Each structure stands twice: as C-alpha cells, then as structure tokens.
Amino acid sequence: MTRAAPNPARRIREDIEARIRSGEWKPGTRIPIEQELAARYGCARATVSKALGELVAAGLVERRRKAGSFVAHPPVHSAVMTVPDLAELIAARGETYRWEARAIVRRKNVGEADTLQIDGIHFAADEPFALERRTIELAEVPAAAEADFAVEAPGTWLLAHIPWTSGRPVVGGGGLPPAPPRHRARRPARHACPPAFPRRSIRSGGRVSGRDAPARRRMNSARYPWTFALCPAERCISHLLMLYCDINTVAEHDLVP
Amino acid sequence: MTRAAPNPARRIREDIEARIRSGEWKPGTRIPIEQELAARYGCARATVSKALGELVAAGLVERRRKAGSFVAHPPVHSAVMTVPDLAELIAARGETYRWEARAIVRRKNVGEADTLQIDGIHFAADEPFALERRTIELAEVPAAAEADFAVEAPGTWLLAHIPWTSGRPVVGGGGLPPAPPRHRARRPARHACPPAFPRRSIRSGGRVSGRDAPARRRMNSARYPWTFALCPAERCISHLLMLYCDINTVAEHDLVP
DNA sequence: TGCGTCATTATGTCTAGACATAATATGAGG
DNA sequence: CCTCATATTATGTCTAGACATAATGACGCA
Incomplete structure (x- = not known):
C-alpha cells in the first residue's frame, strides 16, 4: 500500500x-x-x-x-455486460456472419403507437447461433419504418441510425421485472447505529411503515433468458429478446407471437 | 439549452x-x-x-x-445489467423463496486448483424458476469449502463472504467469448481525416497490416443463455451459469456435467 | 416534551494561476 | 524523401484559498 x-x-x-x-x-x-x-x-x-x-x-x-x-455498502449485485455487435464479433473470429429475417410484422396497438416486430436468426459460419425478436417503437424511431430488416439486422441498423443508442439500456431477466439499481436494507433511524443512513434531525417518532404491501402477482415463469430494452435517454425505443440457445430445440416452440 | x-x-x-x-x-x-x-x-x-x-x-x-x-464514438454496444439477489427479489414480491441444491461436486483438476461445482434450483412460491450451476475457484475462496451450499445458495453466500464481490463481474453470451469493451475500426493514419484517431507524426509509411490472422476455431454452438464470471479485482473466483427457462423442458437434458 | 435558532463541522464547488505532458507541426539537415 | 530536433498547443493535474451548503448537536424558550 x-x-x-x-x-x-x-x-x-x-x-x-x-x-x-x-x-x-x-x-x-x-x-x-x-x-x-x-x-x-x-x-x-x-x-x-x-x-x-x-x-x-x-x-x-x-x-x-x-x-x-x-x-459504501456493496450493491446487491450488479454487472456490466457487453453485448457486442454480433456481426463484428463473428467477423473477428474469422467466420462469416449472416442475418436472416424470418418475420417482420407491424403491429397496430389500440391507443398506443405502432411497433415493428422483427424475428430473425443470426448465423456464424452458416450455423445458427442466436434467435432475435426485436420490437421497435415507431413513434420513437419513425425512420425504422423505411429500413429493410430483411437485409440488415435491427441491432446493426439501430446502432448506425440512433445517436447514442447505447445511452442507458435497461436489462431484465426473463419474466422478472427490472430491479432497482441498488437496494439496501433500510432500518428505522436509531441513534447509535453506524452513520450509514441519513438521519434527519427529527426527534419525534415520524412513523414509517417498514414495508409497503407488495403487489402479490404470480410470477410469469420465465421462458426467455434475457430481455433488453434500449433507451437512449428516458424513452424506450426498442426491445430485444435474444435466445442464445441451441436453435433446433427451441425455435418453433418458443417464438410464438 | x-x-x-x-x-x-x-x-x-x-x-x-x-x-x-x-x-x-x-x-x-x-x-x-x-x-x-x-x-x-x-x-x-x-x-x-x-x-x-x-x-x-x-x-x-x-x-x-x-x-x-x-x-466519442458510441461503443459497439454495452449494457448495464442488474442481477439482483434472487432471495431478496422474490421476497419483495411477497412470495416465498427457496433454494434446493441438487449436486455439489468437488473437482480436482490436473495442474489446476480444485473447484467446487454446485447445481441447484431456485424456487419462488414453491415453483422452480431458475437453474443454477455455479463453479467456485477454491484457490481464490478457500472458505467456500466449509460452506454448506445445501442450505444457502452460492450467490447469497458469496455476497456475504467476499468483500466487494460485485467489483467487476464479467459477462459473456453463451458460448461466445467476452468481447473487448470497445472496438473501433482502425484506419491507417492519413493526414486529412477527422482527428478521431491518434496520429503519430510519422510521414513514412509505417506499415501496419490491416488485420492479424484470426484464430479460426469453431464456435461452440451456445446451449446456455448467459454465463457470468464474478471477479473481485482481476482474479476470477466464481463462474455462474443461470438458466431462466421453463425448468421442466430443459432440466435433465441440459445440465449434464 | 416540543420547537425554533444557532454554531459547528465536513463536504461541495469554484477560482486563478502554475507547471507538467503528450501530440502535433515545423524546419533543418541529410 | 527521410530523420531528427524544436516549438507550439491543448489537455492533465495540482495548489491555496474562498465561500456555499447540508446535517447535526446544543441551547433556550414555551
């Protein structure tokens, strides 16, 4: 030291x-x-x-x-993840990369803006290695309506057309809601505790209920490994579902609209 | 503005x-x-x-x-991901969390340090929602040999026993190697280009081969969605494989040692 | 006991100036 | 055309001092 x-x-x-x-x-x-x-x-x-x-x-x-x-108290758990540009990653390995669109659907949602949903497959050396389902908010990225996703993978297109797309992507585990970036056990302010929690100088007993009633919803048993939402600033413009699984065993069964 | x-x-x-x-x-x-x-x-x-x-x-x-x-030029793609403490996350939803170890194996690797491999299932409301395969480097975390992973999930134990475990976890897509944090097309230094790339003041043609020969290995077609490696500083102490899939369809088939 | 006021403390931020340093441009000399 | 030395430029970092601000404890008054 x-x-x-x-x-x-x-x-x-x-x-x-x-x-x-x-x-x-x-x-x-x-x-x-x-x-x-x-x-x-x-x-x-x-x-x-x-x-x-x-x-x-x-x-x-x-x-x-x-x-x-x-x-500081360590965060519960956080990770910095790199989701590289697939085409570039594959090219760096000396293998040929190919994108194959399977379905491009424009959805009209009642009361909401249209979305574009693209399903496709990423190939390396002519072997499939990832399924992608991408949802793009057309209200946020109107230019995407003109893009030809049969030729270019959505990720590649977005990276090229959205300034700082990678600003603040939000990631959640399949079926699980995104967790707050930090969570720490909160104790009621007590006088002798280590000064880890801010204490207002209230001497009256400002009652704070220890927990708010949790919404008791059944968890959607997660079928999909991870979902990504790309948000440049605060607005969500795109939603990505990626299956890095053996494509032959999951393809048809899991990718129902 | x-x-x-x-x-x-x-x-x-x-x-x-x-x-x-x-x-x-x-x-x-x-x-x-x-x-x-x-x-x-x-x-x-x-x-x-x-x-x-x-x-x-x-x-x-x-x-x-x-x-x-x-x-700056936007990174190829990066995301900040939150992998919350499962027990805490489930508890916050008002459901009961349970960990069930299925197999705890100590591997003796020739020429390398022993590792502990733990397979188990995370339950929420008595329903399985995630499979975990965790590999812990005993050379880095000797205390793990004494831990009872039949009772406590490895993640929970590690978070409690390793200072700043969450320092710099490295995440890679299944089968794909972790990509460099940043990658940018490199051009040979030319005089009139926008000054985005450092230019030494060489006027001679310092020959730089455009690319180095890539190691042409076959990519392991990824069966697993994501793998995580927890590294406090530089050393890798633990390796985590998590399947957030419908457990009934993948369990036995995928978790072969 | 309860409430407001005040002084204290340690951080939060800024300034003006200084020197260090890396990258570049330029010019001398081959 | 090349190489080396030098000047220039804009960032990198530091300092000493100043004032602002939030959190807190202490005190006095009702």
Whole structure:
C-alpha cells in the first residue's frame, strides 16, 4: 500500500480502493476526513476530494456533508455486460456472419403507437447461433419504418441510425421485472447505529411503515433468458429478446407471437 | 439549452451532453477548447475541465492532449445489467423463496486448483424458476469449502463472504467469448481525416497490416443463455451459469456435467 | 416534551494561476 | 524523401484559498 503512483490523486484513490477491496475497511467504515488525508498524503484538500469523488462515482464510497465519507455498502449485485455487435464479433473470429429475417410484422396497438416486430436468426459460419425478436417503437424511431430488416439486422441498423443508442439500456431477466439499481436494507433511524443512513434531525417518532404491501402477482415463469430494452435517454425505443440457445430445440416452440 | 443549473460545472456538462445525445454534435465532432468554453460560460478552465472529465467517464467524450476534446464514438454496444439477489427479489414480491441444491461436486483438476461445482434450483412460491450451476475457484475462496451450499445458495453466500464481490463481474453470451469493451475500426493514419484517431507524426509509411490472422476455431454452438464470471479485482473466483427457462423442458437434458 | 435558532463541522464547488505532458507541426539537415 | 530536433498547443493535474451548503448537536424558550 501507499506505493508510488504517477500523481497524488491517483495514489490516494488506489490506496483507499485497495483497502476497501481487501476488506481492511469494511462497508460502513468511516474514512478519515479530507483535511487529515490531505495532511497525511501531503497534498491539497481538493486533491483528496477529487480522489474521493472518483470513488463515489465507482460506487465504492459514500459521502455526506458534515457526516464524512464512508465505505459504501456493496450493491446487491450488479454487472456490466457487453453485448457486442454480433456481426463484428463473428467477423473477428474469422467466420462469416449472416442475418436472416424470418418475420417482420407491424403491429397496430389500440391507443398506443405502432411497433415493428422483427424475428430473425443470426448465423456464424452458416450455423445458427442466436434467435432475435426485436420490437421497435415507431413513434420513437419513425425512420425504422423505411429500413429493410430483411437485409440488415435491427441491432446493426439501430446502432448506425440512433445517436447514442447505447445511452442507458435497461436489462431484465426473463419474466422478472427490472430491479432497482441498488437496494439496501433500510432500518428505522436509531441513534447509535453506524452513520450509514441519513438521519434527519427529527426527534419525534415520524412513523414509517417498514414495508409497503407488495403487489402479490404470480410470477410469469420465465421462458426467455434475457430481455433488453434500449433507451437512449428516458424513452424506450426498442426491445430485444435474444435466445442464445441451441436453435433446433427451441425455435418453433418458443417464438410464438 | 444553456438553462439554469445549480452549478456551472453541471450546467456545462449537461449542455454538452444534450448536444451529443441530440445528435447536434456527432461522433468525431471537435468540442471547443477549454479556454473558449470557459470564456463562453464565464468560469475558470478547471471547471470546464471537470465537466469534460465527467463526460469522459461517462464515455461520451474523448480527450487528447494537444488535439482537443471530441465527441466519442458510441461503443459497439454495452449494457448495464442488474442481477439482483434472487432471495431478496422474490421476497419483495411477497412470495416465498427457496433454494434446493441438487449436486455439489468437488473437482480436482490436473495442474489446476480444485473447484467446487454446485447445481441447484431456485424456487419462488414453491415453483422452480431458475437453474443454477455455479463453479467456485477454491484457490481464490478457500472458505467456500466449509460452506454448506445445501442450505444457502452460492450467490447469497458469496455476497456475504467476499468483500466487494460485485467489483467487476464479467459477462459473456453463451458460448461466445467476452468481447473487448470497445472496438473501433482502425484506419491507417492519413493526414486529412477527422482527428478521431491518434496520429503519430510519422510521414513514412509505417506499415501496419490491416488485420492479424484470426484464430479460426469453431464456435461452440451456445446451449446456455448467459454465463457470468464474478471477479473481485482481476482474479476470477466464481463462474455462474443461470438458466431462466421453463425448468421442466430443459432440466435433465441440459445440465449434464 | 416540543420547537425554533444557532454554531459547528465536513463536504461541495469554484477560482486563478502554475507547471507538467503528450501530440502535433515545423524546419533543418541529410 | 527521410530523420531528427524544436516549438507550439491543448489537455492533465495540482495548489491555496474562498465561500456555499447540508446535517447535526446544543441551547433556550414555551
């Protein structure tokens, strides 16, 4: 620890990050205040603040005014996933890529905007390896109505025609609703607890029910592995269902409209 | 555009971000130099630099010394995925969660460290909804040898025992190798091209072969939808295969050791 | 007990200026 | 046409100081 680094901010950041990842500083642990860190590392407070800010961005640290900086509680589980451009990925392996559209349907939804639904198959070396069902909101991407998805895969087309399509895609497990990005057990504010939860300075017993009644719906037993919704900003423009399964065993049976 | 914001850095950031997301500034477009932006927004250059730094972190902007700042080229495709703690997710729906281990096997691999392989089923409201096959590197997580995975699901155990397990999970599509986080067509340096690619000041024709010979291996036709590898830092400690399919149709057939 | 006020504390952000550094353009000399 | 050295440019980072702000504890009053 505290090894040489190109610049102070980076050194501080890596130093603290190492302590957190190693478990030396456990979630909830209070990190020394910025002035002390600045003195310890021999730099300005702004430099320490910058380092801590990066750790906040990385989700490793939480900061609260007056309270201080703390090691963050790990998110329940999150993953960064890369869904590469299939054509490019296959090409990089030296195999030929091919897209074959099976069905292109324009749906007129009562009270809602039209959608375009495209079913097709991705081939690598002339062997199918993925089924795709893509739904595109025509209200959001009117140009898609003119596109020829018999020739070009929807993903390829979207990537080329939507600025920053990849802005904020939302992913959910099949049948399961997307979970909140972060979830943490919330306890009623108690005075002696580690300062991990913000406490308003209320001394009256502001009653907060521990849980709201959950909507008790039956879960749709998931037939599909993963579904993706591509959203550039907040609006959902496209919805993707991808089956990376052995195509011969699932094709006809699962892809019912 | 240029609407009021709590602080200058944020205003600049949002202003530029809006232009990028709207497509007004397309990928490769040069962003005015920091001094000019500082003058335009009436603030110090450090403030502009901070705003641009955040946009770099968000992947919207690229900066190069001497060259300037540019609107980044969108990544091929990336998504942020949330894989919630199943037990918690089910509980939130008001249904009972149950884990049932089916097989726990310790594998001795020649020349490599032992691994623990756990197969099991996740139930919600006494109905199976996911199969899990988890492989844990015992060299990385020796404590896992003592854990009772008949009682506790591996994911739950890992989340509780590994500090920052969720650090940097790597996800790949079934059968497909994880793709590089970013890929971009690389052109030979030419003088008049938009300055999107770093150019060394070589005037000689430093010969660069357009592509290196790809390893031509047959792709393993993917039977499984997604596999996850949990890596706290760089080391891979656990490997997860999850089938969110209708369990009755895939169970016995697919889960061969 | 309950409520408002105030001082304290640690973070949040900004500024003006400085120096470092990488990438590039230019020119000298072969 | 090539190579090397040099100047230029725009970013990268830091500093010291300043003021703003949110959260909190302490205190006094009803």
